[in-house]
Amino acid sequence: MKRVTKLSDLKNIKAPEYLKIQTLEKARQTKTIHYKKRILAAACAFIIVFTGVYSYQKNNGISNEITNSFGLVAYAANTGEIIKPQDNILVFEEGGGIDSTIGFFTGCLFKITGENIEKVKISLDADGGIYRSKTFTEQDISLEEIQEIDKAQYEAMWNSEDIGIAGAQVCKNEKTKGSDLILPVYDEISEKWYVETLWKLDNQIEETYDDKSTYGFWLNEPPIAFEETDLQKAWHERIDLLEGVKMYVTVTFTDGQVQTQTYTLHSGKLAVEYNEEYQIDLDLFDSSRHLTGKLAVGDEPYIYGVYAELES
Amino acid sequence: MNAFKNEIFLNDAMNKHGDEVYRLALCRLQNKTDAEDVYQEVFLKLFSTKTDFENDEHLKAWLLRVTINKCCDLRRCAWFKNKTVLENEIVAEMPDEYIDLWQSISVLSKDLRTVIWLHYVEGYKTEEISQILKCNSSTVRTKLYRARKKLRKDLEVVQNETCY
Numbered sequence A: 001m002k003r004v005t006k007l008s009d010l011k012n013i014k015a016p017e018y019l020k021i022q023t024l025e026k027a028r029q030t031k032t033i034h035y036k037k038r039i040l041a042a043a044c045a046f047i048i049v050f051t052g053v054y055s056y057q058k059n060n061g062i063s064n065e066i067t068n069s070f071g072l073v074a075y076a077a078n079t080g081e082i083i084k085p086q087d088n089i090l091v092f093e094e095g096g097g098i099d100s101t102i103g104f105f106t107g108c109l110f111k112i113t114g115e116n117i118e119k120v121k122i123s124l125d126a127d128g129g130i131y132r133s134k135t136f137t138e139q140d141i142s143l144e145e146i147q148e149i150d151k152a153q154y155e156a157m158w159n160s161e162d163i164g165i166a167g168a169q170v171c172k173n174e175k176t177k178g179s180d181l182i183l184p185v186y187d188e189i190s191e192k193w194y195v196e197t198l199w200k201l202d203n204q205i206e207e208t209y210d211d212k213s214t215y216g217f218w219l220n221e222p223p224i225a226f227e228e229t230d231l232q233k234a235w236h237e238r239i240d241l242l243e244g245v246k247m248y249v250t251v252t253f254t255d256g257q258v259q260t261q262t263y264t265l266h267s268g269k270l271a272v273e274y275n276e277e278y279q280i281d282l283d284l285f286d287s288s289r290h291l292t293g294k295l296a297v298g299d300e301p302y303i304y305g306v307y308a309e310l311e312s
Numbered sequence B: 001m002n003a004f005k006n007e008i009f010l011n012d013a014m015n016k017h018g019d020e021v022y023r024l025a026l027c028r029l030q031n032k033t034d035a036e037d038v039y040q041e042v043f044l045k046l047f048s049t050k051t052d053f054e055n056d057e058h059l060k061a062w063l064l065r066v067t068i069n070k071c072c073d074l075r076r077c078a079w080f081k082n083k084t085v086l087e088n089e090i091v092a093e094m095p096d097e098y099i100d101l102w103q104s105i106s107v108l109s110k111d112l113r114t115v116i117w118l119h120y121v122e123g124y125k126t127e128e129i130s131q132i133l134k135c136n137s138s139t140v141r142t143k144l145y146r147a148r149k150k151l152r153k154d155l156e157v158v159q160n161e162t163c164y
Helices: A007-012 A017-062 A143-158 A165-170 A231-240 B007-029 B032-048 B056-076 B078-082 B088-093 B096-106 B110-121 B126-133 B137-155
Strands: A070-076 A081-083 A089-091 A098-100 A103-114 A117-124 A128-137 A181-187 A192-200 A204-208 A214-219 A246-253 A258-273 A290-295 A302-310
Touching: A007 B007, A007 B096, A007 B110, A017 B007, A017 B032, A070 A089, A070 A246, A070 A258, A081 A290, A089 A290, A098 A181, A103 A117, A103 A128, A103 A192, A103 A246, A103 A302, A117 A128, A128 A204, A143 A165, A143 A181, A143 A192, A165 A181, A231 A258, A231 A302, B007 B032, B007 B056, B007 B110, B032 B056, B056 B126, B096 B110, B110 B126, B110 B137, B126 B137
Parallel strands: none
Antiparallel strands: A070 A081, A070 A103, A089 A302, A098 A103, A103 A214, A117 A204, A117 A246, A128 A192, A128 A214, A181 A192, A246 A258, A258 A290, A258 A302
């Protein structure tokens, strides 16, 4: 017979004392970083306004010719941060990847940016395709609807069913029509709900430009089994499936002009930076780490991920 | 307006509710390292939240709800699968008298594990659990019934009352 203990005795399990100390230290650092970021954001806003005025004056003063252009930026769903390309390299943040029975949604998200864009066409040369991702707020979808999605999601999770599919099945809102995955997220800071909505598309898509749409890559792969003995290896193998994949992005502007950019996707070491005083805590979920936008060189800290190289 | 709560508030909250947050995360994630991560995330959220807590109960309910959310976020994230789960890590550090009980709870599904934990370990009523988990109290009662049944069978308890 097994030893019997009262369940309530498990209440004697305590949080390690060092956790409290670490959390207090981190809270102090968060506060410092927050204020530094605010100062930096104010400085950036000034630069944007300044360069915007300068460009406007330049265009109006020198030439009336309109030259269209577009570009890609990576989008970090977890933080809402934008990562700009550097030296024709665009690194992707992958914090929001989703393993699902309808495919592996990499979480490598990007946005198409530019003025006067009318249509976008994206082709991906891979066993998978593109997915469109949009985030809706309580202004877009009613709180009642969101709670309904959350409830369905919650039940599905308990039953070890697919994340997101249950939400997509119950949501009847026009804005999410045709979506394949819906993930409700409650932000404790703002105390607001957000709804991440994903549409699994083909490997070649063409649609009207929407500056609120982000796109990602999905792969035709079954979910990684929890029983998998070497999960890191399994994860890397999956990432490696994108190595050498070509992506063509074609944009049609409102004046009919068409431009295409070709990207080659790679897997590799993406350089990251950690808060100096928190080098020891190299956890993937640590908000103190961020991608530098460059590839790692030498002994630089890195995460294994995906990047795109623009063909010149 | 100040964007952060002060450190005294944070320290008090950790002293009062830190163990409970940690235990719940441990119960949900079955991994000491992940539980510690969730603990930190939860209290850092608390540090930056703009919520004005009406009383200590409000604070406690908020902390437990955020803990559940954080555990779900971790589970659903693809990166989670990039980590090696050492299931016996907790057991190895646990006093002998808890091992059987912990192992029996571990084999329960996440939902059963959570309700039984909140009810029997932390002492919440079914109505309170339904508030934390955002589900009907009848659902909580059903889950409690199922969990009890499974636990009884596994532990081969002669005197059920001794266990609960």
